[in-house]
Amino acid sequence: MPSADPAGPVGPADPADPADRGIALVRAARRGDTLALHDLLDHLTPYIARICRPIALDDGPDATQEALVAVFSRLRSLREPEALYGWVRAISVREAVRVAKRAGRARPAELTDIPERGDPQLAADIDDVLARLSPGHRAVLVLRDIEGMDEESAAALLGVPTGTAKSRLHRARQSFRKAWSA
Amino acid sequence: MKESEDGNQGDEGGDGLLLDDVRRMRVMVAGVRGAHLVERVLPASLPRVWQVMGDLEGGFGEFQPDMRSVRVLRREGDRVEALALSRYGLRAHFHGVLRPGWCWLQSRFLVIGMAAVDEGGRTRVALTGGVRAPGRAALVPFGARRELEEAMTRLAALVTE
Numbered sequence: 001m002p003s004a005d006p007a008g009p010v011g012p013a014d015p016a017d018p019a020d021r022g023i024a025l026v027r028a029a030r031r032g033d034t035l036a037l038h039d040l041l042d043h044l045t046p047y048i049a050r051i052c053r054p055i056a057l058d059d060g061p062d063a064t065q066e067a068l069v070a071v072f073s074r075l076r077s078l079r080e081p082e083a084l085y086g087w088v089r090a091i092s093v094r095e096a097v098r099v100a101k102r103a104g105r106a107r108p109a110e111l112t113d114i115p116e117r118g119d120p121q122l123a124a125d126i127d128d129v130l131a132r133l134s135p136g137h138r139a140v141l142v143l144r145d146i147e148g149m150d151e152e153s154a155a156a157l158l159g160v161p162t163g164t165a166k167s168r169l170h171r172a173r174q175s176f177r178k179a180w181s182a
Numbered sequence: 183m184k185e186s187e188d189g190n191q192g193d194e195g196g197d198g199l200l201l202d203d204v205r206r207m208r209v210m211v212a213g214v215r216g217a218h219l220v221e222r223v224l225p226a227s228l229p230r231v232w233q234v235m236g237d238l239e240g241g242f243g244e245f246q247p248d249m250r251s252v253r254v255l256r257r258e259g260d261r262v263e264a265l266a267l268s269r270y271g272l273r274a275h276f277h278g279v280l281r282p283g284w285c286w287l288q289s290r291f292l293v294i295g296m297a298a299v300d301e302g303g304r305t306r307v308a309l310t311g312g313v314r315a316p317g318r319a320a321l322v323p324f325g326a327r328r329e330l331e332e333a334m335t336r337l338a339a340l341v342t343e
Binding site: 030 | 200206208212213214277278286288293314315316317318319320
């Protein structure tokens with residue numbers, strides 16, 4: 001499944017399409033057109049925010065800003081403009097995890113405190129379930145279930161073994177199932 | 183993006199999805215090498231501050247140190263085209279974007295960026311800009327910070343009159 005289209009919830013037919021607006025803006029910005037850089041900011045912000053928020057939760061705006069700063073300050077290092085969205089996605093996930101950990105919301109890698117059956121109000125709250133996952137677990141969920149990446153790609157992006165990504169995904173999904181059935 | 187006459191508040195208290203305009207300006211500065219950002223909280227409301235900053239043919243020329251006069255040639259949505267005359271007699275033909283709380287203008291040789299957001303009844307203002315370096319998204323850093331500081335000081339005086 002291709003990466004999501006920054007302009008909307010539906011992914012583009014071909015994310016490597018050289019006529020893609022974001023890719024054209026990157027090319028113009030790298031030639032020195034700061035107005036293109038401005039339009040690129042408008043273009044990428046919703047895409048980056050959609051990745052950062054489920055991982056960084058309340059710190060979503062901080063994570064979005066830091067991901068955008070990282071993207072903009074490294075734009076010249078992007079070798080192939082066609083790789084824009086994958087590159088932006090990788091930076092966004094890493095920045096969101098970093099911001100979430102820095103904010104002290106990091107949880108132990110192994111889930112031990114998922115919502116209990118006896119606490120239906122808590123368990124039914126999707127944000128609360130998310131908040132009880134570690135940033136690393138949330139990142140796997142976002143990459144696999146929102147961005148549509150396979151486990152191998154998600155693991156490579158996060159710098160963890162595939163088995164770890166699979167395990168995190170299983171536990172994260174399990175916590176949601178328990179929450180919904182509580 | 184959530185916008186109103188009082189500017190883009192970033193919707194950070196709502197969906198938490200978007201950034202307010204000062205945060206956006208910090209991102210722009212990260213993308214333009216050599217660009218400086220001058221930020222200050224001014225003791226005036228956002229509508230009052232933007233009344234000055236966003237008035238390209240009026241208040242804008244009064245606080246931007248190098249602008250003698252500005253004439254808006256065209257506006258279409260948030261896109262704007264303007265002709266500016268510097269106090270040294272140089273002309274600058276700007277193209278850019280003007281929204282409540284946000285302005286980004288670019289001519290062949292110059293860039294001007296302005297943002298303003300409400301901060302508890304006062305206004306956080308961010309200014310950037312300067313002379314473009316050819317062929318890349320960069321500004322000539324020399325002297326820019328002093329000019330930006332001067333612009334901020336003039337703006338503060340104007341909005342607290």
